[in-house]
Amino acid sequence: MDNIILSVNGLTKNYKNICAIKNLTLSVERGKIFGLLGPNGAGKSTTIECILRTKKYNKGSVEILGMNMEESKKEICKEIGVQFQADFFPDRIKVGEMCEMMASLYKETVNWKSLLGKFGLGDKIKQDISKLSGGERQKLSVFIALINQPKLVFLDELTTGLDPRARREVWRLLKNLQKEGLTIFLTSHYMDEVEALCDEVLIINNGQSVIVGTPDGIVEKSGMTNLEEAYLYYIGEENEYESI
Numbered sequence: 001m002d003n004i005i006l007s008v009n010g011l012t013k014n015y016k017n018i019c020a021i022k023n024l025t026l027s028v029e030r031g032k033i034f035g036l037l038g039p040n041g042a043g044k045s046t047t048i049e050c051i052l053r054t055k056k057y058n059k060g061s062v063e064i065l066g067m068n069m070e071e072s073k074k075e076i077c078k079e080i081g082v083q084f085q086a087d088f089f090p091d092r093i094k095v096g097e098m099c100e101m102m103a104s105l106y107k108e109t110v111n112w113k114s115l116l117g118k119f120g121l122g123d124k125i126k127q128d129i130s131k132l133s134g135g136e137r138q139k140l141s142v143f144i145a146l147i148n149q150p151k152l153v154f155l156d157e158l159t160t161g162l163d164p165r166a167r168r169e170v171w172r173l174l175k176n177l178q179k180e181g182l183t184i185f186l187t188s189h190y191m192d193e194v195e196a197l198c199d200e201v202l203i204i205n206n207g208q209s210v211i212v213g214t215p216d217g218i219v220e221k222s223g224m225t226n227l228e229e230a231y232l233y234y235i236g237e238e239n240e241y242e243s244i
């Protein structure tokens with residue numbers, strides 16, 4: 001299936017006595033924006049870590065671009081981008097130095113100075129990362145994930161801490177990159193973001209798949225009026241929130 005860029009089958013991950021992911025299956029089509037949703041502790045980050053093989057899983061299989069990490073780690077890493085948490089950056093380094101360092105890891109990269117400008121960080125090249133605001137660091141973390149012109153990018157809570165205008169700027173940039181062929185796998189707690197960006201959504205709870213579909217399809221199936229209500233319905237908390 002050539003149009004499937006990421007395929008996860010029967011993924012199970014245990015942490016000692018906690019079963020964080022149970023028999024999870026998903027697939028992401030090339031060129032789509034796929035959202036993995038779920039409450040805190042549902043297993044979203046663990047799923048990404050297992051897909052990337054930064055964590056070992058107990059059962060199941062993962063294929064990225066038809067390859068698996070055990071056999072083809074180098075080839076896969078050239079083709080994917082991963083957003084690091086904004087607190088990952090070393091403090092005593094300038095934005096431009098960080099970009100240069102990351103770009104030097106790859107043979108092919110974007111024109112990072114131009115893309116940095118599109119992210120509203122063009123005037124920060126000579127600034128220490130420690131002096132960036134929280135939102136600027138967050139944007140930098142999304143930017144860095146795109147520096148190697150990936151075919152598939154993993155963005156974990158991509159706009160946490162961004163102001164409303166900056167969030168919309170990042171959404172617009174990602175939508176434009178999608179038009180150029182980028183596939184995006186994201187997690188988010190913001191349903192407006194999911195509605196604005198995602199072609200397909202998987203809701204998980206307690207490490208298990210609850211429902212998969214388009215945002216509109218999920219709303220329709222739930223009988224609710226919007227994605228936030230549908231999400232709460234599917235994770236079983238609609239009654240708790242009704243009284244607010």
Ligand SMILES: Nc1ncnc2c1ncn2[C@@H]1O[C@H](COP(=O)(O)OP(=O)(O)OP(=O)(O)O)[C@@H](O)[C@H]1O
Nearest residue numbers: 015016018020038039040041042043044045046047
């Ligand atoms: N290293 C670990 N050791 C033990 N348990 C862990 C570890 N990492 C995660 N867990 C547990 O696994 C479950 C899934 O955690 P995970 O971080 O994947 O959730 P999440 O959906 O990304 O949550 P959030 O939305 O809060 O970021 C949680 O119960 C968490 O406490």
